[in-house]
Structure formats: structure tokens, C-alpha cells
Amino acid sequence: MQIKTNCPLDCFAHCGLVASVENGKIVNISGDENHPVNKGLICSKGRHKHLQRLYSPERITTPLRKTDGGWQPITWENAYEIISTEVTKIINSYGPLALLHHDSGGSEGILKTLSQRFFNALGGCTQPAGSICWGSGHQAQKYDFGHLQLHSWEDMVHSRLILLWGRDPAATNIQMLPLLKEAKRNGCRIVVINPIKVASCALADFHIAPRPGTDGALALALAREIINNHWVDQEYIHKHVYGYGKFSQMVQNYTPELVATITGVEAETIRQLAQMYATTKPASIFFGYGLQRYTNGGQTIRSIDALAAITGNIGKSGGGANYAGGHWKGFFNSISGNELPHRSRSLPWPILGKALSEADSPPVKGIFVTRSNPLTQLPDITEVRKAFSQSRFTVVVDMFLTDTAQYSNLFLPCTTFLEEEDVIYSSWNHYLSYSPQIIEPLGQCRSDHHIFSRLAQYMGLAGFPNLTAEQWLKKSLSPLGEFGITLEKLKDGPVRHPLSPDVPWQGGGFSTPSGKFELYSQLAAADGVNPLPEYVENTESPLNDPNLAKVYPFHLITAHHPEYLHSQFWNLSEKSKLIQPVYLHPETAGLLGIKESQKVTVATQRGQAKFTTVLSNKLRRDTVLIYQGFWSSHGNNVNTLTPQYIPDMGLGTPYYDCLCRIDPC
Numbered sequence: 001m002q003i004k005t006n007c008p009l010d011c012f013a014h015c016g017l018v019a020s021v022e023n024g025k026i027v028n029i030s031g032d033e034n035h036p037v038n039k040g041l042i043c044s045k046g047r048h049k050h051l052q053r054l055y056s057p058e059r060i061t062t063p064l065r066k067t068d069g070g071w072q073p074i075t076w077e078n079a080y081e082i083i084s085t086e087v088t089k090i091i092n093s094y095g096p097l098a099l100l101h102h103d104s105g106g107s108e109g110i111l112k113t114l115s116q117r118f119f120n121a122l123g124g125c126t127q128p129a130g131s132i133c134w135g136s137g138h139q140a141q142k143y144d145f146g147h148l149q150l151h152s153w154e155d156m157v158h159s160r161l162i163l164l165w166g167r168d169p170a171a172t173n174i175q176m177l178p179l180l181k182e183a184k185r186n187g188c189r190i191v192v193i194n195p196i197k198v199a200s201c202a203l204a205d206f207h208i209a210p211r212p213g214t215d216g217a218l219a220l221a222l223a224r225e226i227i228n229n230h231w232v233d234q235e236y237i238h239k240h241v242y243g244y245g246k247f248s249q250m251v252q253n254y255t256p257e258l259v260a261t262i263t264g265v266e267a268e269t270i271r272q273l274a275q276m277y278a279t280t281k282p283a284s285i286f287f288g289y290g291l292q293r294y295t296n297g298g299q300t301i302r303s304i305d306a307l308a309a310i311t312g313n314i315g316k317s318g319g320g321a322n323y324a325g326g327h328w329k330g331f332f333n334s335i336s337g338n339e340l341p342h343r344s345r346s347l348p349w350p351i352l353g354k355a356l357s358e359a360d361s362p363p364v365k366g367i368f369v370t371r372s373n374p375l376t377q378l379p380d381i382t383e384v385r386k387a388f389s390q391s392r393f394t395v396v397v398d399m400f401l402t403d404t405a406q407y408s409n410l411f412l413p414c415t416t417f418l419e420e421e422d423v424i425y426s427s428w429n430h431y432l433s434y435s436p437q438i439i440e441p442l443g444q445c446r447s448d449h450h451i452f453s454r455l456a457q458y459m460g461l462a463g464f465p466n467l468t469a470e471q472w473l474k475k476s477l478s479p480l481g482e483f484g485i486t487l488e489k490l491k492d493g494p495v496r497h498p499l500s501p502d503v504p505w506q507g508g509g510f511s512t513p514s515g516k517f518e519l520y521s522q523l524a525a526a527d528g529v530n531p532l533p534e535y536v537e538n539t540e541s542p543l544n545d546p547n548l549a550k551v552y553p554f555h556l557i558t559a560h561h562p563e564y565l566h567s568q569f570w571n572l573s574e575k576s577k578l579i580q581p582v583y584l585h586p587e588t589a590g591l592l593g594i595k596e597s598q599k600v601t602v603a604t605q606r607g608q609a610k611f612t613t614v615l616s617n618k619l620r621r622d623t624v625l626i627y628q629g630f631w632s633s634h635g636n637n638v639n640t641l642t643p644q645y646i647p648d649m650g651l652g653t654p655y656y657d658c659l660c661r662i663d664p665c
Contacts, residue, residue, distance in 0.1 A: 010105035061443025094362035104372035109422030117337035121463030129346035130651020136297035139650030143521035146511025149504035150325035158318030166288030170199035171562035197618035216300035221259035225274035233312025243520025282318030298649035302533035353383035420447035434490035552659035582611035609636035
């Protein structure tokens with residue numbers, strides 16, 4: 001028997017999948033050839049790792065309580081009793097804000113928001129504010145456009161030039177590759193802008209490798225050349241752009257010669273790219289998220305957005321500045337319980353370790369972790385461990401004893417998407433999809449809906465009615481009924497957003513104070529942020545802090561590994577038994593007296609960890625790469641090295657704003 005479902009991972013596609021079931025067991029997962037997004041194409045995570053995780057012998061399938069003698073299995077009723085008792089003690093002594101709910105996007109779905117409803121029904125809690133993924137760039141586009149929208153992926157085939165700016169579809173978004181290839185067959189040129197020669201360079205006509213963190217300066221130099229050579233679209237600027245005069249005056253400071261010294265990109269290359277982008281229409285930009293993981297990351301995105309605005313590449317088929325979309329958000333009935341009377345407190349996500357340690361009135365005494373693994377994924381993990389150690393009572397909902405679970409008092413085993421039903425939507429495409437429960441949960445695993453619904457009933461929380469998963473989904477989807485979208489309709493297949501255009505912003509209609517694209521952002525000015533996207537050197541930079549760079553001379557990039565998603569699936573790999581690699585240029589290694597496969601220590605201001613060298617010509621000589629997601633319990637964690645900084649906007653997390661040194665062991 002074959003049953004269609006959808007991947008829930010926090011990814012660009014949320015691919016359609018087909019699960020083959022025999023005798024109540026899933027024996028194979030393949031791509032759904034009829035799904036409108038991935039059309040049968042899926043990555044190794046979808047094809048192999050979901051199934052490997054489902055039946056892994058390491059998977060925990062019963063609730064566990066930590067005792068002096070180690071982890072001990074307990075019943076669900078015992079688990080609910082313990083949680084009720086401990087939470088009540090904390091609230092009675094300190095109030096609900098003494099509870100931290102750390103929730104992220106480890107598994108997507110409408111029903112996942114019911115964990116938030118539990119805490120709102122409880123009276124509130126403390127939550128992280130901002131983002132460990134895309135926050136700075138997200139806020140930047142809100143300043144520029146008013147809200148975020150994307151072109152349909154299929155629209156890229158109409159582009160004559162595509163800039164993959166920090167984006168590597170060949171590694172992180174393979175569903176886009178057939179469209180990029182079609183665009184090339186249509187005569188489109190592709191430019192990859194990335195400090196690393198990434199896999200997508202195989203498709204590119206040009207690769208430009210700026211020094212990490214300097215993409216904003218590069219964009220402003222391009223804008224200066226476009227303006228001074230009269231390559232701008234004056235008609236579009238007059239109708240749809242606010243603040244052009246102030247912007248055009250500001251960019252005069254960014255000559256190609258000056259920016260060449262900042263970025264390492266030759267002045268002539270800057271001039272050529274400016275002419276290519278401005279005179280080849282339509283031209284589209286697809287952002288990755290690494291280029292905004294610096295303290296200057298928001299203004300970097302705004303600087304690049306500006307290129308699309310001054311050349312009239314917004315609102316045009318084949319154009320756009322594609323970062324993310326908010327197509328479905330606000331389109332549902334919220335079931336998170338925000339309407340319930342509750343108190344809330346936010347702590348900045350990019351410095352959460354520090355913020356937790358310093359939290360007072362009240363201090364954080366209890367922690368609940370859902371859909372995340374903060375003791376692997378947060379920056380400056382040593383500080384985060386200290387903060388978690390101060391918790392009186394910590395509960396982790398997960399499938400495995402992760403780094404975070406090791407710091408918990410109670411572990412609750414949750415289901416995979418194959419053992420539960422939900423409705424999945426994406427911030428990067430226009431489709432909404434239903435995922436059915438395919439098999440019965442293994443062991444005593446329970447869905448997030450089941451866990452928090454039962455816990456709410458156990459504690460007598462009136463704001464959390466005892467509804468089935470289907471009832472909650474129908475409640476959430478009810479506003480879509482006027483468009484003919486119902487749960488029953490979704491069970492027949494994915495549905496496209498009825499109001500999202502293939503080409504956004506046609507005719508203007510921006511959600512900014514001026515109603516135009518704002519080069520000079522009035523919203524930013526109101527927030528105390530520089531309203532112009534000026535370039536400011538990032539915090540850990542040889543130009544900003546030469547003395548620091550003498551001790552730590554290399555930029556450290558902690559990118560996503562194409563075979564894993566953040567910390568998910570690393571524990572299933574043979575690579576978890578090896579010393580994690582650090583990638584560096586052969587000439588850099590030669591200057592340091594380091595050879596291939598040599599054990600080295602990588603150190604930053606936060607700490608140090610041991611790695612094994614891999615020499616690669618794909619990196620700049622001043623840049624090293626260590627993939628993120630590797631668990632501390634497997635040997636080391638790159639977030640021992642990464643910093644806690646507040647960025648220029650959006651409370652994004654500047655993981656890449658990090659200088660390091662490499663020492664032979």
C-alpha cells in the first residue's frame with residue numbers, strides 16, 4: 001500500500017512523499033511525482049533518513065525520568081503527575097514567567113502550535129524572541145517592502161540573469177535545480193556570490209567570493225555604479241521608490257576601489273557585475289541565510305534589496321528579491337491560545353544563554369523544550385549549558401536523547417510525522433498540504449497534540465479544550481472555507497494559496513508608510529535603526545578590530561551540511577563516530593604547517609575544540625568552514641566557538657560573525 005504524505009522539515013520545499021507500507025510497517029519512502037513543488041525529486045533526508053530515524057534502535061519510545069541511578073522509564077500518567085506538581089510549585093513561588101518554553105521549527109505543522117496554547121492556558125511563560133535562522137533579513141525586508149512575498153519558483157525560468165546570493169540550491173534546495181537548468185537553456189546567466197565555491201557553482205557562469213560579512217559593501221558599490229552610469233529605472237523609481245535621493249547620495253561613498261579593499265573583490269569585477277545586473281532584464285535575486293548571520297546582516301539584505309528597486313526588477317516576471325514569504329501566516333485561525341489571558345516575557349534568542357543566566361524578577365526555574373535542540377544549536381554553547389544547569393525542572397520532548405535531553409529531568413518521546421496527522425505549509429512556496437497518520441506510533445510515543453492536550457486536561461486548564469487532532473485542524477482552517485479550501489479538500493492533494501500572486505508587487509502596493517519600496521525606511525527610523533542601508537563592518541572583523549585579528553586571523557563559517565538538517569539525523573550517521581572536519585585552503589594550511597587529515601585545535605574567544613583538517617581550494621584563504629549540527633555528546637560542537645551578539649535588526653543570530661585561529665595538536 002502506498003500513502004502520500006509531506007516532509008515537515010524546516011526546509012524550502014516540504015516535499016511530497018510516498019510511503020510504501022507492508023504489514024503495518026513503512027518499508028520505503030520515495031518522492032511524489034505529482035506534487036507541484038518537488039515533482040518526485042527528494043533529498044537523502046527524505047529518501048533514507050526519515051525511515052532510518054523512525055526505526056532507529058536509539059529512538060526513545062517510553063517516557064524517562066532522570067534519577068541518581070540514571071534514566072528510568074515511567075508511565076505517561078506518572079510523567080503528567082510529575083510535570084503538574086513541579087510546574088505548580090514553580091508558578092506558586094515565582095509566577096508563570098519563571099517557565100521558559102523553547103520551541104523552534106524542528107518539525108513543521110499547524111498542530112505543533114498547541115504547545116504554545118498549553119503555556120498560554122497555564123497563564124503565560126518566557127519565550128525566546130527573534131530567530132536563530134533568518135531574523136535579521138526578515139526584518140530587513142519588512143522595512144523595505146512592508147511584508148514579505150516571494151515569486152513562484154517557476155517564475156525564475158523567465159529570468160535573464162539570476163544572482164544566487166549566499167544561496168546554494170544544489171546543496172539545500174535541490175527541487176530548484178530543474179528550474180535553474182531550464183532558465184539556463186532559455187539563455188539565462190547565473191552568478192553565485194559566496195565566500196565558498198559551493199556546489200551550485202557547477203551551474204554558474206560566474207562565481208564571486210567576497211570576504212565574509214562584506215556583502216553589504218559589495219551591494220552598495222554595485223548601486224553606486226548603476227546610479228552613476230544612469231542604468232537605473234527612473235520611471236519605476238518615480239512611481240514606486242521612496243528615499244532615492246538620500247540613498248543615491250549615500251552610496252557615493254562606496255567606490256569600487258574602496259569596496260575592493262573591504263571585500264577582496266576586484267574593482268573591475270564590481271563594475272562588470274553592476275553593468276550585467278542593471279542591463280540584463282529581468283534579473284532575479286535569491287537569498288541564502290548565511291549572508292545575514294552577521295551583526296550587520298539586516299543592512300546587508302536591505303542593500304541587496306535596493307539593487308532590485310533602483311533597476312525596476314521588482315514586480316516584474318523573472319525579477320524580484322526573493323528571501324522568504326509569509327503567504328499563509330495570518331490566513332488561519334490561530335490555535336496557539338494568544339487570545340487567552342496570559343503574561344509573557346521575551347529573552348533575545350541570539351544571546352539566550354547570557355539572557356537566561358541574567359534573568360531576574362523572576363529567574364527562570366523551569367524549561368520546556370519542543371521541536372528544538374538548543375544545547376547543540378544555540379551560539380556560545382558553554383554559556384547555554386550554564387544557564388540550563390540553573391533550571392530546577394527541565395522537560396524535553398524529542399525522539400532521541402539529544403544534547404539538550406541530557407540536561408533534562410524528564411524526557412517525553414514524541415512521534416515522527418509518519419505516526420501523526422497534520423497540515424504543513426511553507427514560508428518558501430505557495431502550497432498547503434495534508435499529512436496523514438500512516439502507521440501507529442511506535443512504543444509509547446505520543447504526538448505533540450496528544451501530549452499537551454492530555455497534560456492540559458490533567459492540570460484542569462480551561463483554555464485548552466479536549467479536541468481531536470482533526471477538530472483542531474478544522475478550527476484552524478475554517479477561514480479558508482470561503483476559498484473552497486477544507487481539510488477534506490487537502491486530503492485530496494496540496495492546495496495553492498488563493499491570494500498569492502506568481503509575481504508579487506505588480507503595480508506597487510507596498511505595505512510601508514509611504515506605500516512604496518523604502519530605500520529610506522521610515523519604520524526603521526521609528527525603531528531607532530539607521531533608515532538607510534549603510535555598511536558597518538561586522539563585530540569580529542580584521543578591519544573593525546585589527547588586534548583581535550592578529551590573534552584570530554580567520555573567518556569561521558558554520559554552514560548547513562547538505563545531508564542533515566541542523567542537528568537532526570547526525571546521531572544516525574557513521575560520521576558521528578569520527579572527529580568532525582574543518583575545511584581550509586591548502587595555502588593556508590601550508591603557512592600553518594598543517595597537512596591533510598591532521599588533528600588541529602580551532603579556537604575563538606569563546607573556547608576551543610578539536611577537528612580533523614580537510615584541504616580544499618573551494619575556500620578563500622582567510623576563511624575556514626565547519627558544518628554545524630554535530631552533537632557535543634559525539635565529541636565536539638562548533639557552537640562552543642560561536643558568539644552571542646545582538647545584530648543590527650530583527651534579533652537574528654550572528655553565528656558567522658566569528659574570527660578563529662587554527663593550531664596543530
